[in-house]
Amino acid sequence: MVETLNALGTWNWLIVGLVLVGLELLAPGVFMLWLGLAALLVGLLSFVVPWSWQAQLIAFSIFAIAAVPLWRRVGNARGGATDQPFLNRRADALVGRVFTLERPIVDGSGTVRIDDTVWRVAGRDAPAGSQVRVVAADGASLRVEPA
Numbered sequence: 408m409v410e411t412l413n414a415l416g417t418w419n420w421l422i423v424g425l426v427l428v429g430l431e432l433l434a435p436g437v438f439m440l441w442l443g444l445a446a447l448l449v450g451l452l453s454f455v456v457p458w459s460w461q462a463q464l465i466a467f468s469i470f471a472i473a474a475v476p477l478w479r480r481v482g483n484a485r486g487g488a489t490d491q492p493f494l495n496r497r498a499d500a501l502v503g504r505v506f507t508l509e510r511p512i513v514d515g516s517g518t519v520r521i522d523d524t525v526w527r528v529a530g531r532d533a534p535a536g537s538q539v540r541v542v543a544a545d546g547a548s549l550r551v552e553p554a
Contacts, residue, residue, distance in 0.1 A: 417450050418450070420446050420463065421450035421451075424446030424448075424450055427443030427446060428447075429443075431443060441474035444474065445467055445471040448466075449467045498526075498547070501526075501544060503540070504540070504541055505541075506539060507537070508528070508537050508538075509535065511532070512529075512532050512551075514532070516529055527549070528550070530550060531553065533553060537553065538554035
């Protein structure tokens with residue numbers, strides 16, 4: 408085992424890094440990518456720095472651990488503006504719009520038809536056919552008030 412670890416050289420780190428990046432392409436999850444990049448970095452640094460296998464493993468561990476906060480920072484930075492701000496948040500796109508009640512609001516609960524979907528609404532009692540404005544989205548339910 409020690410001979411194997413002693414044999415860890417520049418090319419082995421580069422091969423391991425490319426294999427890990429290749430695994431990331433086969434099963435995306437952005438986990439193997441950072442391990443692969445850490446291995447590639449150790450391999451590239453091994454061209455310049457003649458270090459022992461222990462130092463190489465420590466460097467790989469440090470680079471792999473440092474990749475986690477780096478990924479969080481990069482991943483959060485990409486979560487900015489988009490051309491579809493309500494993608495996967497359909498109910499939030501309805502806030503502020505006015506609709507006609509399909510079924511009356513009785514005891515705080517009724518329904519409204521929006522396009523081809525019937526939404527549950529919550530608000531003050533109101534008869535069917537009256538206009539309501541969506542003031543908030545609460546999961547699959549819309550909170551409304553008379554328009």
